[in-house]
Amino acid sequence: MSWTTLLGFGHQGWGDELLRGACLSLGISISAYLVGLALGLVGAVAKISRNRVAVSAAVAYTTIIRSVPDILIIFLVYYSATDALRWAVSLAGLTSEFQLNGFVAATLSLGIVQGGYSTEVLRGAIVAIPRGQVEAAYALGLTRRQTFFLVTVPQMVPLALPGLGNLWLVVLKESSLVSLIGFTELVLAGKMAAGATRDYFMFYCAIAFIFLVMSGISAMLFHALETATVRGGRKS
Amino acid sequence: MTEFGVYLANQLVAGVQVTIILFVGCAVVGNLLAIPIALARLSNRRWLRYPAVAFILAFRGTPLLVQLYLCYFGVGQILAGVPSIRYSPLWPILRGADFYAFFTLSLNTAAYCGEIWRGAIQAIPEGQREAGQSLGLSKTRIMISVLLPQAFRLALPAIGGQNILLLKGTALASTITVFELMGAANLVRAQTFRVYEPLFAAALGYFLLAALITVGFEFFERRLARRY
Numbered sequence: 166m167s168w169t170t171l172l173g174f175g176h177q178g179w180g181d182e183l184l185r186g187a188c189l190s191l192g193i194s195i196s197a198y199l200v201g202l203a204l205g206l207v208g209a210v211a212k213i214s215r216n217r218v219a220v221s222a223a224v225a226y227t228t229i230i231r232s233v234p235d236i237l238i239i240f241l242v243y244y245s246a247t248d249a250l251r252w253a254v255s256l257a258g259l260t261s262e263f264q265l266n267g268f269v270a271a272t273l274s275l276g277i278v279q280g281g282y283s284t285e286v287l288r289g290a291i292v293a294i295p296r297g298q299v300e301a302a303y304a305l306g307l308t309r310r311q312t313f314f315l316v317t318v319p320q321m322v323p324l325a326l327p328g329l330g331n332l333w334l335v336v337l338k339e340s341s342l343v344s345l346i347g348f349t350e351l352v353l354a355g356k357m358a359a360g361a362t363r364d365y366f367m368f369y370c371a372i373a374f375i376f377l378v379m380s381g382i383s384a385m386l387f388h389a390l391e392t393a394t395v396r397g398g399r400k401s
Numbered sequence: 402m403t404e405f406g407v408y409l410a411n412q413l414v415a416g417v418q419v420t421i422i423l424f425v426g427c428a429v430v431g432n433l434l435a436i437p438i439a440l441a442r443l444s445n446r447r448w449l450r451y452p453a454v455a456f457i458l459a460f461r462g463t464p465l466l467v468q469l470y471l472c473y474f475g476v477g478q479i480l481a482g483v484p485s486i487r488y489s490p491l492w493p494i495l496r497g498a499d500f501y502a503f504f505t506l507s508l509n510t511a512a513y514c515g516e517i518w519r520g521a522i523q524a525i526p527e528g529q530r531e532a533g534q535s536l537g538l539s540k541t542r543i544m545i546s547v548l549l550p551q552a553f554r555l556a557l558p559a560i561g562g563q564n565i566l567l568l569k570g571t572a573l574a575s576t577i578t579v580f581e582l583m584g585a586a587n588l589v590r591a592q593t594f595r596v597y598e599p600l601f602a603a604a605l606g607y608f609l610l611a612a613l614i615t616v617g618f619e620f621f622e623r624r625l626a627r628r629y
Binding site: 229231232233234235236237238240241244245338339340341342344345352356359363365366367369370372373376377380381 | 458459461462463464465466467468470471474475476477478479565568569570571572573576583586596597600601603604607608611612615
């Protein structure tokens with residue numbers, strides 16, 4: 166069969182499966198990215214706080230995430246989350262036959278890995294904001310929370326954007342790892358297609374190409390976003 | 402120690418050995434390849450620059466997992482179809498997963514480190530090159546004696562980080578049946594249905610290896626800083 170048929174959309178082609186996989190890859194990446202940002206924000210605030218417990222917890226988190234392979238973290242989170250939920254469900258007296266939803270499991274494991282990386286990026290951005298800004302906010306009578314969300318966060322976005330763009334590219338590529346815990350995103354869809362047709366080279370090239378296109382478009386979007394925020398900053 | 406403990410320890414020790422060999426081999430080849438790639442990427446000659454740009458784009462824009470699959474299953478399948486390779490003495494090497502893991506991880510590191518070197522070379526003030534020219538040094542001499550040593554110092558922290566990523570990348574070699582540390586942990590997990598012991602032990606192993614690499618690079622950085 167020619168490659169146009171194999172990548173086509175009919176029931177002989179695998180184009181629709183790959184497209185669905187690519188959409189799921191994007192979905193997983195976006196949700197893991199958001200989970201990672203939330204965790205990263207908490208981690209960054211913890212790291213620069215004066216609370217010693219919070220600091221050591223955040224340091225332990227980022228150190229582990231940055232020195233242990235992501236796939237190992239993903240496996241560990243996947244199994245422990247499944248076990249914990251199964252335990253909670255059986256405690257509630259419900260069925261013990263329990264399977265964690267694949268999308269949730271994948272998002273959670275990838276998001277926890279991503280959180281370790283975003284902690285550093287966001288911490289750097291917070292630290293780069295002049296101390297006077299926070300002092301001025303306090304002088305105006307803003308509470309700590311108001312200061313953080315109204316003064317610090319808006320100013321750190323342009324500072325963090327290059328790092329955040331890199332993180333997005335990282336999570337987009339790392340989303341391929343959730344194929345190893347059985348989630349049918351682009352890589353696993355392509356692996357099945359390759360196994361079924363025995364046309365390994367062509368399908369893996371196609372997957373690589375789709376990833377290349379997705380990361381290329383992302384890079385352009387972030388570049389546009391960066392120039393836009395810089396210009397906005399200059400105007401005001 | 403229990404029977405399980407002995408079995409786990411044996412498997413993991415074997416796995417760590419493979420991980421270390423894979424890491425050191427790929428680090429040496431990948432880091433050495435990075436310099437010519439960075440120079441080609443910065444070259445004025447299009448026939449040098451375009452292939453380097455494409456190489457870096459391909460390896461940085463796609464997941465390592467896909468690269469491993471593409472090399473092992475994809476290229477491996479094509480090579481198996483070529484009789485002159487199939488029946489050559491090289492075939493026992495080209496048939497196994499080890500070669501593809503080594504090949505892919507080295508090129509991947511070379512692409513990422515190549516970009517680090519490019520940035521470092523570009524960060525050196527233009528005056529350095531001009532000073533070299535006014536001393537009558539050739540272009541190659543300027544590159545080797547003036548620009549590259551300074552770029553090395555600038556690039557070293559980032560290269561250290563990239564080598565940690567390489568260590569973490571070796572864990573993916575288990576997906577193409579290389580029994581390094583991660584593969585050993587997965588094997589024990591599949592054979593004994595014990596999930597946490599092998600995974601935590603492997604995590605500890607990677608943690609210690611990463612710490613070792615970090616300390617090594619920091620030592621290297623201090624040595625370099627002292628010399629200037």
